[in-house]
Amino acid sequence: MRTRNVNLLLRIRETDGKRSYKCPVIAANGKLKPLYAVVNGKPEHHPEGVYCLRYSKSGKRVWEEVGKDAGKAITEKLKREQIFRAQELGIVVVEASKEPSKRNLRDAIHEYLERVGISRSRKTYGEFARVLPDFADVCVNKCPQDVNSYDIMHYANALRQRGLAGRTVANRVARVTCFLRWAGVADLLDDADKRSLKYVKKTVDAYSVEELVALFAAATDKEWITFQFFVGSGGREAEVAHATWRDINFSDHTFVVHDKPERGFSPKDSAERRIPLSDELIAALRSWRELHPHDIYLFPNKFGQPNGHFLRMLKTLALRAGLNCGECFSVGKGRRQTCLTSPVCEQFTLHKFRRTFATFHHEHGVPVTQIQEWLGHENIETTLLYLAISDARSEKSRRWANGSFKDLFARHLPSANKVFAPKYSPNSHLSKQMSIKPPEDINDQSGGNTRQSRQSYYSKATLRPVRLTPTNDL
Secondary structure (H helix, E strand, C coil), rough: CCCCCCCCEEEEECCCCCCCECCECHHHCCCEEEEEEEEECEECCCCCCCCEEEEEEEEEEEEEECCHHHHHHHHHHHHHHHHHHHHHHHCCCCCCCCCCCCCCHHHHHHHHHHHHHHHCCCHHHHHHHHHHHHHHHHHHCCCCCHHHHHHHHHHHHHHHCCCCCHHHHHHHHHHHHHHHCCCCCCCCCCCCCCCCCCCCCCCCCCCCHHHHHHHHCCCCHHHHHHHHHHHHCCCCCCHHHCEHHHEEECCCCCCEEECEHHEEEECCCCCCCEEEEEHHHHHHHHHHHHHHHCCEECCCCCCCCCCHHHHHHHHHHHHHHHCCCCCEEECCCEEEEEEECCCCCCCCCCHHHHHHHHHHHHHHCCHHHHHHHHHCCCCCCHHHHCCCCHHCCHHHHHHHHHHHHHHHHHHHHHHHHHHHHHCCCCCCCHHHHHHHHHHHHHHHHHHCCCHHHHHHHHHHHCCCCCCCCCCCCC
16 A cells, blocks of 8 residues: 655745745755755745645545744644555554633734735735734733633724714724634634624715815925815725826726735725726826926935825815815824814815715715726715715705705795805906806806806816916925
């Protein structure tokens, strides 16, 4: 009877992200060279590699993971070969139980972070690396199997005491439960615990035309072209940050979200997509390209790398434009900051540009399925959430609201229109600077057509052709 073979291989992660098994490298002294594998005929070092045994058992191929230590891997291979020889001689072999020994919580977190770093994005790894050590500080000297629901809720309460919002608390607890599920500990929270972690979901909102007009009027050239691209393409923050000039097709006026593994970027849901851009935005991008002929990225930082401070740029611009609500505050740099004097207003976010992109297209009659494709949404329900604001501020919704309360206000507040109705001043600083007509006048000229008037106003106010010139702000 032929003895069954036991092969020792090194499991590695190749450059394309796929997992493969390679032969380990044998040094000149006959020993394994730790974590080296033969790839395309050449030895390569793979610190993420794990040694595995491959053999047949009951007619089926078995893969057995034996760790990263080269010496232990050789020992496990010899042990498995001796077990097979003994079984062929009729000797009953009782194998040791494979029940895993208990690990310290921090050791398990370290191993889990290594796996996340290999298989997930850099952003996801950063989130886990921030949350899990913080959770370990709460569960002192525990193993993953010893963690209970009290530990998780105690961690959630500690986050609330730091002043973190309910959504942030729920997201961090979700990261912890994901780690515990990997460690073999699941379903610790009961229904009451889950209800206590619920947070208030904010309504999906979009920028109004008036906000965009004021925002772009106060913008520098760099801020103007950057946020025009955000609202005109509907791109996510990472997609805009990693957008290169190769992604812009000036002939067919489109922006393509490409996969760029060599630059550390992959589109969400692993799906590339093509987005049409307006003629005005293409003209502005062409002018911007002429001013920056040697840049790879559209809007790089001062080192020529993807810009990671778009949100800070937007909030600073909103403060300069005088658009902050005055009700937001933040605790930073050891003191309480208000959006009256600091760039911390929560009304201005980058994701709000995507909702504005969807809203404007929806009001102009673009089908929902087409908007879904441009936004890169996997489910149409997500797209419909983006369009809720458009339906709420439509002409039909205003007719419903006016019709329902017309008699009440006419009977009890006869002078309400005179007292509360906002008046547009044609001599205001903004109207003079933009040289455009107010939305009311435009609606009157277009016969009350909301879609046409809004599109016309938007094209004049925010996508106006301008000549970009170099400034000290670039």
